[in-house]
Amino acid sequence: MNIAEQREIFIDIMAKFTAFTGKHLPDDVLSKLKELQEKESSPLANIIYDAMFEDLKMASELDRPCCQDTGVIQYFVQVGTRFPLIDEIEDCLREAVKKATIIGPLRHNAVEVFDEKNTGNNVGKRIPWIDWEIVPHSDEAIIYVYMAGGGCSLPGTAKVLMPLEGYEGVVKFVFDQITSYGINACPPLLVGIGIAGSVEVAAKLSKKALLRPIGSHNPNPRGAELESRIENGLNAIKIGPGGLTGENSVMGVHIEEAARHPATIAVGLSTGCWAHRRSVIKITADLDYEIISHKGVIL
Ligand code: SF4
Structure with missing residues (x-):
């Protein structure tokens, strides 16, 4: 050839x-959406999930986005x-x-x-x-x-934190942004976080974090623990599907990191929407x- x-x-x-x-949504996103709907007790949230699955069925039948x-x-x-x-x-x-x-x-x-x-x-x-x-x-x-x-990119942001803000500063940054702008990205969200020494590395890693399969964990046990703590915290806010309240807020929280400069902690945030x-x-x-x-x- x-x-x-x-x-x-x-x-x-x-x-x-x-x-x-x-x-067509990927297998991991579909099964996570089903899992989240099974945990849902709110009638309104269930209507939103039903609408999402109906939308996916029609997209497949009509061969349309x-x-x-x-x-x-x-x-x-x-x-x-x-x-x-x-x-x-x-x-x-x-x-x-x-x-x-x-x-x-x-x-x-x-x-x-x-x-x-x-x-x-x-x-x-x-x-x-x-x-x-x-x-x-x-x-x-x-x-x-x-x-x-556009919607799922809107909450994206990155910043270099002062070193004294520590990793608590990373968590505050993520919660401030998701509670202010997360709803623009049609929840439940996939939250990608990058931690590094400079802003462009953190931003890029936050997007790469969104590429990981849902349900995967950071290979460092402390990284994995931070992921699950942030996920539990964001779910406790109960943003719900479509941002109309419900049992959960996110499909997952993924963190990717690069070794940082001793004097800086840069954090980047990217979000994926339910139609990830x-x-x-x-x-x-x-x-x-x-x-x-x-x-x-x-x-
Ligand atoms: S489902 Fe995702 S891509 Fe579609 S409008 Fe909502 S945020 Fe944007």
Whole structure:
């Protein structure tokens, strides 16, 4: 197969997979939503969960996105140094987004900043956003698709705390933000927290925290404990589905960290909404694929 044929196959897979992501929630999100509904005693909260599941059923039946806001497309790429299309990925993903915008369809969500012009195809300067991790000695690519909707991005924030504020300062920062702006992200929320030494690292880690499967824990026992303490605390506020009160507020709290400077504690916060459209695909050197986030799905 020559490079043009390989590109065509890769673009086709990623266009279909990106469009698919807008219509079907991943397995872990679906089972968490079901679990939260089972714990729900409020009649109003149950109506909201019923509406969510009805929405997902209709999206599947009608082959349409499950939310009108299909977001700005972000790809988190873990690519092996021997993956045959490593030089082509960025260009191919831009083409894939253009195709996905038509076959989805996806809402037009890329506005060029200084021109204030919607590009009409979800491709613009540095969009789709691509985050790279290079994997040595591998010939595969693992690609996460994330649809960053307006509402679910709204509570996002990051700040460098004074060292004396300590990790208590991190917790206060998260609670202040979620109780002020969390409702914009259509709860129940997935809360991603990054802790690092500078603001850009913390912000990026907070988004990467949203890519982890729901139910996973930080590998450090203290990190995992902080995750569950914040999750329990946020649930005790009882924001409920749609922000209309209920037994819980969040689907989970994930923390990712990087070693920090002794004089700084930077914290970043990103939120995912109930329609957390994060999907994962593995593509081999032969351009076979396996969808990791949605078991048994063939495009
Ligand atoms: S927060 Fe999520 S569910 Fe709500 S409008 Fe935005 S993308 Fe859709």
